[in-house]
Amino acid sequence: MFQLKPGRLPSISVKNILFITRPEVELMDCIADNLHSEESQGHSASKEYQLIFVSRRSAVCEQRLKDKGVYGTLTSIDELPVDFFPLDSDVISMELDNVFKDLYVDNEISSLHQIAHGLTSLQSLYGIFPNVVGKGRHARNVFELMTRMRRDIGVDCDPPHVSVVRHSHDH
Incomplete structure (x- = not known):
């Protein structure tokens, strides 16, 4: 190598x-x-x-x-879809180095798809998250992408309870 x-x-x-x-x-x-x-x-x-x-x-x-x-x-x-990296026995991370810059400087939202894909993969292993709490429009977009992905692969289940907190500075 x-x-x-x-x-x-x-x-x-x-x-x-x-x-x-x-x-x-x-x-x-x-x-x-x-x-x-x-x-x-x-x-x-x-x-x-x-x-x-x-x-x-x-x-x-x-x-x-x-x-x-x-x-x-x-x-x-x-x-090669590698969505999560273990940082400790009870901590995983997506290690998306440039996501803040992509979203807020470059206005590039493709990383949201990667986040949604990773979380959907996690749900396929451990079950649908019963509660989803997010903050802002990007959290809402990730949740909507996850919902669409679940529907596309034919997962039939009750949708989770969702809370998205919005602030006036969040568009």
Whole structure:
């Protein structure tokens, strides 16, 4: 296993190269640089390159790979849904580093889908949450996404009791 960085890949004799990465555009530039380097050395014909996004695929990242001319070099592109990371015996976290910036600076709400997906997965393992308490419009959006996801997979149950607290500064 090697750290993802621009330039040449380490010289190893393998048939398959697997990139495992978060869906971040800057990392696609590193992958493109690696693949261009492999092509210039004549290695690309003898190897298969695969990409796995943790936790979800990203159309923006895939477009970046197309723009860089390496999308077709990849044999497969998949996702590995890892929603929660254990921090202690009774604490789990989604570890979404940029969610505040995404929501409040960039007005980008795609992380809400990831949050809803993670919580829905948790419910599929341990049952529907009997009470949901949230604060603000993003909490409401996550709850609505979770409800839609449950309905889409055909979960038939009583909906949880919901409390969403709104403040005047919350739009």
